[in-house]
Amino acid sequence: MDLLERAPIELKSWFLSLLGSFGVPQWILSVLSALLIIGTVIGVFLGLFALMSVMERKILARAQNRYGPNRVGFFRWRLFGLFQPVADGIKMITKEDLVPRTADKAVHFLAPVAMMIPALMVLAILPYGRDMVPAELDAGLLYFFAVGAGTEVAVFMAGWASNNKYSVLGAMRAIAQMISYEIPLVIAAIIAAMISGSLSPSAIVAAQGGFTWGFVPQWFVFTPWGFAACLVFYIGALAESNRSPFDLPEGESELVAGHLTEYSGFKYATFFMAEYVGMFAVCGMLVTLFLGGWQAPLPLLTIIPSWCWFLGKVCFVAFTMVWVRATLPRLRIDHLLAFAWKFLLPMSFAAFLAAACWHYAGRGPLAWFLSLAIVAVPYLILGTAFSNRFALSRRLYQFSE
């Protein structure tokens, strides 16, 4: 079992020592070592993206009582349509790449690249398993959000360079949404960092190790403040990765496809890929911060390697995101922003206070009760206020009429 646990690391060092025995210089080995890690991480996540692109359609189809893609196979074997991503990839590469005549061509070309780079860079600090962090940074959490900030610039570049009204409107909506939801997202992340006393993701995972009474894992999600912060982070993550029900920057019914309107062929595919990889990265962060990272849920199950747990949890969170997409309708832009500023932000502050009380009240039963009260009371007040305000109010138009 220990062998399987350390298999990726052992494999890499075995390969490098094999090369070293042939007299390959040390510096080539260290470059190769870095490239191997980068290649594995990118390969795994692009593979997950391919799988996700077909699984999402399958799950949505199941939710809507139809089959979904089930034709594409390998010669005679259909394999439930699992080869759909290959067909999609070939289609995307061979499609004509259209650039509008009035577009800002250089910026139009650079936008998908600028979108992809941060999505891949944030993968560097996630702890994929025990002792498996590509880049161990003291301020890893800060790195995650600092690099992720580049996405907003990329979305703006795409919207502006297309020289299309739908694109600009979509980009402005997307940026307004990303900036608004980034605040509750970051505050929810800070709560986990505050309780574990470190900004390093591996230290946050380590702080969630161990079991209460021998079988309840000490993940942050199993505390009142952690549960609230986890939900806030989850909603923020949905909005940051432009997923349904917050996908109105690309709302087909009003904006064609938002900032993606003028993109086709492989540039569109790059945007699509960057969005999914970014979604996996933010799911990985959610798992790291609140769902115990690579820790197993039961002492018995520690025989399964830690990296399997991490990937399994990430896939589960990604699955719930598809589930949400199949269930909830799209929000309106003013509801969306009001929800961020009037509900999520106060809730994240409440969770913050609850976490502080939990820590200073000794992390015992009293702390549990106190933090539960601090989270539940604002939730009930804000929730009733919101459901009263938005239930049967008349729609008021200020600018459009």
Next chain:
Amino acid sequence: MICDFLKTCCADPLKLLGEWFVLLPAMVLLLSAAAAAVMRNLIRAALCLTLSFIALGIVFITLGAEFVGFVQLLVYVGAVAMVIVFAILLTRPDQLAKSGSAFSGLGPAGGAAAGFVALAVLLGFIFASPLAKKPLSAPVSAPVAAIGEALMGDYVVALIAVGILLTAALVGASVLALEDKQP
């Protein structure tokens, strides 16, 4: 001499690359800042300015100031660049062409002079500070925990004052935005 240089290159190119890598983001920073100053297309100028913010963050990181570098990226790329871009988008181009900027009467020479005066003032303060008199010996390291303890200990009053200032700015901004809703 050249032979020695080549020998060190072949022995450990990574170390050499590490030493020279510091210069690359600095050059990107200077070039993109210059491009931002001279470009006619406002949006492209703003994007160049964003690139120079990113390069400045990387310069900080390569110099060992990890925390400052990340905060530079988070605040300047994530927030300030977006504010600049929104300001450009919300300005009507016909007004912009008519009035020009407040400093457009000065011309390039006036702009350069103003820039040099600002640089001289900054350099004066930098060389007057006690930091400039310290010899540059060991590489500076600033662990995140130490920065956090300093912010929450010695500089806690300043931190809270900045927090109050930002909250006041936020409240002021929302009041300004609310005003046109009143009948």
